[in-house]
Amino acid sequence: xxxxxxxxxxxxxxxxxxxxxxxxxEAYKFTRIIARPGVPNETIISWSVNQEGNEIQEKIxxxxxxxxxxxxxxxxxxxxxxxxxxxxxxxxINEWIIDxxxxxxxxEMDEQVPGVFKPKGQNQVFxxxxxxxxxxxxxxxxxxxxxxxxxxxxxxxxxxxxxxxFEDTYKFVDEQNIGFAKK
Numbered sequence: 001x002x003x004x005x006x007x008x009x010x011x012x013x014x015x016x017x018x019x020x021x022x023x024x025x026e027a028y029k030f031t032r033i034i035a036r037p038g039v040p041n042e043t044i045i046s047w048s049v050n051q052e053g054n055e056i057q058e059k060i061x062x063x064x065x066x067x068x069x070x071x072x073x074x075x076x077x078x079x080x081x082x083x084x085x086x087x088x089x090x091x092x093i094n095e096w097i098i099d100x101x102x103x104x105x106x107x108e109m110d111e112q113v114p115g116v117f118k119p120k121g122q123n124q125v126f127x128x129x130x131x132x133x134x135x136x137x138x139x140x141x142x143x144x145x146x147x148x149x150x151x152x153x154x155x156x157x158x159x160x161x162x163x164x165x166f167e168d169t170y171k172f173v174d175e176q177n178i179g180f181a182k183k
Contacts, residue, residue, distance in 0.1 A: 002050050004143050006134040009158045013127060013150055022127035024152060027170040029119035032083070032110060035074045038063030038097060044075055047092035048162035050132070050145040055090040058162065059142040066100035074103045078168060079116065086168065094165070123173055124153045126166070135160055 016022030038044075046058040063073045078086045078094040086094040098106070107117040126149040134143050135150075137159050144150075147163040161169070 002054075002056070002132050002145065004132045004134045006141075009135045009137075009150060009160075010155065012129075012133065012135075013152055013158060016127060016129070021130050024125050024127055026123045026125055026173040027166075028123045028173060029106075029121075029170055031169040032079045032113070032116050032118050033076050033107065034079060034085070034115060035076045035098075035103065035107070035117055037071075038073045038075045040065060040072050042075070044095055044097050045092075046096045046142075047088060047090065047094075048143075048145065048148075049088065049090070049164055051147055051163075053089065055088070055092070056143050056145060058144070059096075059137065059140050061097045061140050063097055064099075064139075068099070068101040069104075071100040073097045073099045076103070078165075080168075083113065083116070088164070094168070124151050124170070126151055126161075126170070128163075129160075133160070 013022060040063055042063040043060060045060050048056050048058045050056050065072050076096055076098050080086050088094065106119060106121055108120045110116045110118040129144060129148050129150060130146055132146050134141050142160050144160040144162055149161050149166045151159050151161065
């Protein structure tokens with residue numbers, strides 16, 4: 001079983017950038033999603049894979065009421081290029097919880113495809129991680145296998161994303177010399 005080291009995300013990223021093991025890269029979100037209002041106390045388990053393709057439980061999260069909007073969070077499900085719900089090789093649906101304020105900031109209805117949301121907003125900045133880590137993220141712990149990414153766009157709201165989720169969701173603005181980025 002892979003070992004995961006719990007890190008303070010700010011310290012971890014600052015050290016990685018300082019020693020050159022992490023290089024900030026700009027990327028944009030392209031993936032469409034479906035979403036539904038969550039039910040308070042509803043639990044969602046997010047899954048991923050490690051570098052060998054073995055499943056790892058990324059996090060367990062519970063829908064709560066967003067203190068900024070007083071509305072429950074959203075349960076979001078990623079769609080593939082054909083508009084089908086993404087299911088990984090282990091049979092897990094790619095879904096997670098987003099608080100209401102963040103959801104409204106990051107997504108808008110796709111007028112071309114009813115019931116589907118598209119990303120909005122600006123490009124994001126990421127670093128790729130060289131280690132298996134566990135970090136505190138939005139009130140729960142998240143395991144991210146080596147090769148995953150941390151969004152460092154907002155130093156007060158850094159968060160992780162697995163390599164496979166990153167490749168299904170983002171593309172680098174400058175994709176030159178990127179052997180691991182999805183075409």
